[in-house]
Amino acid sequence: MAVVKVKRPDLNAGEKLFLGAIVKGFFITMRHAFDSLRGKTRGADEMASSGLGATMQYPEQRWDEHMPEYYRGAPALVTDEQDRERCVSCQLCEFICPPKAIKIVPGEIPSDDAWAKVEKRPQEFDIDMTRCIYCGMCEEVCPEQAIYLRKDYLISGLNRKEMVHDKKKLYEIGGKRVGLVNKWNELK
Amino acid sequence: MEILIPLLIILAKIVGLTFMVVLPLVPVCVYFERRFSAVIQDRVGPNRVGIPLTLFGGKKDIPLFGIVQPVADAVKLLLKEDFTPTNVRTAFYWLAPALTIVPSLVTVCVIPFGSPLTVNGEEIKLVIADLDVGPLFIFAVSSLTVYGITLAGWSSNSKYPFIGGVRSTAQMISYEICLGLSIIPVLMWYGDLNLSNIVEHQSKNGWLLLPFWGESAPWNNGGDYTAWLFWFPAVIAFLIFTISIFAETNRMPFDLPECETELVGGYHTEYSSMKFAMFFMGEYAAMVIGSALIVTLFLGGWSLGPSFDQWSAGLEIGSVGIGGLLGLAVFMAKLIVFILFFILVRWTVPRFRYDQLMRLGWIIFFEVALINVFLGALVIAAPHLGIVITLVGAVLLAAVSSALIWVLKVSDKREDPNTGLLASN
Numbered sequence: 001m002a003v004v005k006v007k008r009p010d011l012n013a014g015e016k017l018f019l020g021a022i023v024k025g026f027f028i029t030m031r032h033a034f035d036s037l038r039g040k041t042r043g044a045d046e047m048a049s050s051g052l053g054a055t056m057q058y059p060e061q062r063w064d065e066h067m068p069e070y071y072r073g074a075p076a077l078v079t080d081e082q083d084r085e086r087c088v089s090c091q092l093c094e095f096i097c098p099p100k101a102i103k104i105v106p107g108e109i110p111s112d113d114a115w116a117k118v119e120k121r122p123q124e125f126d127i128d129m130t131r132c133i134y135c136g137m138c139e140e141v142c143p144e145q146a147i148y149l150r151k152d153y154l155i156s157g158l159n160r161k162e163m164v165h166d167k168k169k170l171y172e173i174g175g176k177r178v179g180l181v182n183k184w185n186e187l188k
Numbered sequence: 189m190e191i192l193i194p195l196l197i198i199l200a201k202i203v204g205l206t207f208m209v210v211l212p213l214v215p216v217c218v219y220f221e222r223r224f225s226a227v228i229q230d231r232v233g234p235n236r237v238g239i240p241l242t243l244f245g246g247k248k249d250i251p252l253f254g255i256v257q258p259v260a261d262a263v264k265l266l267l268k269e270d271f272t273p274t275n276v277r278t279a280f281y282w283l284a285p286a287l288t289i290v291p292s293l294v295t296v297c298v299i300p301f302g303s304p305l306t307v308n309g310e311e312i313k314l315v316i317a318d319l320d321v322g323p324l325f326i327f328a329v330s331s332l333t334v335y336g337i338t339l340a341g342w343s344s345n346s347k348y349p350f351i352g353g354v355r356s357t358a359q360m361i362s363y364e365i366c367l368g369l370s371i372i373p374v375l376m377w378y379g380d381l382n383l384s385n386i387v388e389h390q391s392k393n394g395w396l397l398l399p400f401w402g403e404s405a406p407w408n409n410g411g412d413y414t415a416w417l418f419w420f421p422a423v424i425a426f427l428i429f430t431i432s433i434f435a436e437t438n439r440m441p442f443d444l445p446e447c448e449t450e451l452v453g454g455y456h457t458e459y460s461s462m463k464f465a466m467f468f469m470g471e472y473a474a475m476v477i478g479s480a481l482i483v484t485l486f487l488g489g490w491s492l493g494p495s496f497d498q499w500s501a502g503l504e505i506g507s508v509g510i511g512g513l514l515g516l517a518v519f520m521a522k523l524i525v526f527i528l529f530f531i532l533v534r535w536t537v538p539r540f541r542y543d544q545l546m547r548l549g550w551i552i553f554f555e556v557a558l559i560n561v562f563l564g565a566l567v568i569a570a571p572h573l574g575i576v577i578t579l580v581g582a583v584l585l586a587a588v589s590s591a592l593i594w595v596l597k598v599s600d601k602r603e604d605p606n607t608g609l610l611a612s613n
Contacts, residue, residue, distance in 0.1 A: 025536040033227045041230045053230040
């Protein structure tokens with residue numbers, strides 16, 4: 001195969017002085033400055049900017065409608081159409097969780113319950129949101145489609161205890177989810 | 189009693205000019221730096237901090253475009269833990285921040301901030317010490333800053349600060365020379381080292397870079413074009429001086445002693461809290477003084493054209509001539525514009541490599557400044573020498589300059605870099 005030798009072009013006198021490049025740089029930075037002061041930054045519209053630069057200013061503006069489908073926010077538990085807890089406390093998520101944020105206390109479903117054949121449900125289900133890394137492994141590993149990462153990202157608390165989501169809070173975030181596989185009932 | 193009143197006036201000047209004009213400019217610079225850089229980079233910058241009325245039971249805060257941000261920063265720095273690492277040399281470690289900020293603030297005293305105020309017919313100059321060696325004093329004192337930086341680097345007992353300190357020393361040596369040499373033609377033109385007189389001269393005869401009124405304009409002085417010819421050496425001096433001031437104040441294209449990407453934080457890596465803030469303030473105060481010196485020497489100081497200067501000099505409230513305050517405002521406006529230019533340069537020009545910096549200082553600016561001294565002298569002396577001698581001088585100067593360029597070119601011939609296999613291509 002023929003080898004093509006390409007010689008890098010030498011700099012001419014003007015390029016060696018660098019002054020032209022520096023002046024050009026001033027024009028570029030000043031153009032950006034004027035554009036962003038006039039609210040005409042390139043890409044400001046797609047980014048839904050606040051009018052200064054390309055930045056969206058957070059508490060007043062939210063990017064909720066720009067959020068992609070695959071966004072991973074706070075993990076939450078869901079119920080099915082008949083308000084049954086989908087979680088059967090198999091503890092797979094607890095064991096897969098890389099930062100060990102999930103803690104489950106399994107409990108038995110009493111035999112007089114309508115869903116007695118499911119046998120187990122969580123007695124307590126805590127996710128420590130100071131530990132959670134939003135990796136989504138719990139969602140991936142769940143055999144019952146019971147835990148999902150929702151789009152909630154505003155998680156705050158005044159102390160560590162408030163940052164632990166208990167079962168009630170998790171169902172509150174998760175809510176009802178329809179259209180999933182129903183393997184414990186005849187709902188078709 | 190006779191001695192008390194001048195002392196009180198001096199004290200008032202020190203407090204007023206140093207602590208109420210220059211030091212407040214530092215947070216203003218920081219605010220401008222952050223907002224301007226944000227605008228350049230299509231960001232927003234600090235725009236939230238205002239007057240926190242909610243802290244005192246109010247309903248809403250007043251945002252004020254974030255102007256109060258520097259105050260919040262200062263409070264944060266004051267309240268932070270002042271940590272001294274175990275293995276530092278404590279005495280020098282504590283001395284270094286003071287050694288950087290004090291020289292910057294001392295140099296304030298020779299800058300004329302405004303035209304003289306008149307109180308009861310007595311003239312009060314808006315300069316703390318009306319020294320007859322203004323620029324020399326500034327160079328002498330401001331180069332002490334490098335001791336602070338070097339001591340900080342050495343006493344921190346850590347590698348990155350040490351490299352930063354050494355770099356600072358080398359940079360200072362490369363730039364002090366052209367800093368001093370570059371303004372020699374300017375001082376020859378004024379024939380005076382007193383900064384107040386220099387500004388007075390510019391106010392009457394046109395700024396050095398805008399010689400369009402008074403004695404400088406050919407239509408006023410009977411067709412003498414010396415001032416206009418001197419514009420060329422003045423511009424060369426202005427360029428070299430400005431760039432050297434960038435290096436002197438460790439600003440961006442030459443911020444090698446503290447480049448974040450290479451040296452973590454440079455010489456102040458090990459410093460925290462108020463000691464770090466003192467380095468920071470020293471650096472920004474040096475920038476303010478540098479801009480003030482450039483404005484004073486080249487851009488007419490507090491003057492804004494002869495008609496404005498005469499009008500403001502005549503303004504009086506009661507028996508107090510307040511023209512000086514207007515001059516102060518003009519000076520501040522020029523200063524802030526120049527500081528904005530400093531900031532623009534910082535966010536435009538990338539950092540020089542170390543050898544490039546030394547090369548620029550020693551090989552290019554030193555020689556250009558030297559030739560510029562003779563060029564300026566030739567322009568000034570031309571009317572007295574007559575056309576023949578001037579032409580001979582110009583030819584001699586051109587010959588010497590080209591010889592110098594030739595010598596530099598020959599002596600600076602670098603070996604081909606070892607490019608390995610690429611060299612054979």
